[in-house]
Amino acid sequence: MKFTKWFTSAALGATCVAAFAQSAPVKTWKIGAAVYGQRNEYAQLWVNAIKDHPAVKSGLVSLTVFDGRYDHMTQDGQFDTMITQKYDGALYIPIDSIAGGNVVRKATAAGLPVVGSNGPVKSDQLVSYIGSNDVLGGQLEATAVVKRLGGKGNVVILEGPVGQMGATQRGQGIDMVLKQNPGIKVLERKTANWSRAEALTLMQNWITAHPGQINGVIAENDEMALGAIAALKAAGIDPKTVPIAGIDGVTDAIKAIARGEMVLTERQDAKAQAQGALDILLRHEIGPSYKPQSAIWQQYASSMPWGDGAAKLYAVPWTEVTQANAAQFVAER
Known part of the structure; x- marks a missing residue:
């Protein structure tokens, strides 16, 4: 009888633990995207693409997009905000690539990892950079x-x-x-x-x-x-x-x-540069178990392989648009 009671209690306890594990909330990653400015169409395409990333749409990522208004000091202050509010990571398109190196240094020292996208930053402390040559x-x-x-x-x-x-x-x-x-x-x-x-x-x-x-x-x-x-x-x-x-x-x-x-x-493929950057940052945060969620990695599998997601540089290919193929791209917009 004692054994039966002990077994029943143990089984019940195990069931409760399993149920708790199943219901435990998945971490939401708080990510900031610091964009040099949003008055031009390319930046708008980049922002729309990052908002459409599967990890953002599923709620895995809580995303905040910061408009740098074409001013380095504005962007610098936005990184201060991300550091103070303990963001998990940042994506960065700088207006000033040289001064941006100091921003990355400050963020890294504060434990805020940064992935560069679209516009290079003069820094060896970036987690990675994704953009075109x-x-x-x-x-x-x-x-x-x-x-x-x-x-x-x-x-x-x-x-x-x-x-x-x-x-x-x-x-x-x-x-x-x-x-x-x-x-x-x-x-x-x-x-x-x-x-x-x-x-x-x-x-x-x-x-x-x-x-x-x-x-x-x-x-x-x-x-x-x-x-x-x-x-x-x-x-x-x-x-x-x-x-x-x-x-x-x-x-x-x-x-x-x-x-x-x-x-x-x-x-320039804004979707590849934006969504690729978020996948790279999530791989850095979550670890090798993270699998990229954007379709761009299949699209560019031969020219820009994901590998283990930990490369320092990902080069998104250019696509030449001339009068011969312009109608195709107009139809896509």
């Missing part, structure tokens, strides 16, 4: 303009923000192509800070300063390319006569390519 992007867009010009002519270059490594690296790629094509002369080059409005103003000034002399435009992103197109149209110049190339693959740029007003854009 910006040097190659600059090479590809410059090559498209130079080829359309037959290797001869005058170009202007619209650059990204000073201090952002993505812009610097795209500029390096552009310069590599120009060095190989001495028949191309650079009339002007200046930052328009990824902004369509700033590019419009710059281009208007350059058209006035160099009447009839600008043969091509190399813009380090699509927003600036679109600003240049608007300036040409305002000046009565058909943009189809002035080869223009950009980077990102935003909707208006793809439509401009379809109309023949741009020769090319190199499309």
Whole structure:
């Protein structure tokens, strides 16, 4: 009888423990996404993609997106908030790649792991970085303009923000192509800070300063390319006569390519860069048992393998958009 009572009690206790284990809540990971600014379409695509990540939709991740408003100090303060409120991890697209290194150092010292995405950060303390090869992007867009010009002519270059490594690296790629094509002369080059409005103003000034002399435009992103197109149209110049190339693959740029007003854009996959970054961060937090949840790892399995999810660099391939395939991408938007 005593044995029966002991066995019954033990079994009941085991059942209660099992039931408790089954009902124990799964940890929710508190993750912040610090984005340099959300006024341009690419950043909006990135934000929408991260919100659509399966781990966010299932509740495994509690996500907060921070708008950096194109200001380093704003982003720095947002990291202070994440540290104070004890976030589990952060995704980071910096407006200033150099100063961003100090942000990563501060976060790491406070126990806040950081994964970089889209825009490089000068830091060896990042958990990992996922983005496209910006040097190659600059090479590809410059090559498209130079080829359309037959290797001869005058170009202007619209650059990204000073201090952002993505812009610097795209500029390096552009310069590599120009060095190989001495028949191309650079009339002007200046930052328009990824902004369509700033590019419009710059281009208007350059058209006035160099009447009839600008043969091509190399813009380090699509927003600036679109600003240049608007300036040409305002000046009565058909943009189809002035080869223009950009980077990102935003909707208006793809439509401009379809109309023949741009020769090319190199499309960055915002979904791959955003959702890939979150998977990498979750792998760091949860450990080797974590399996990536985004479909992008199947999409790029051959060119960007997941491996064990612990690589320091993941390079998302560029997709070239020209008039030949622009309609396909317009239909997807």
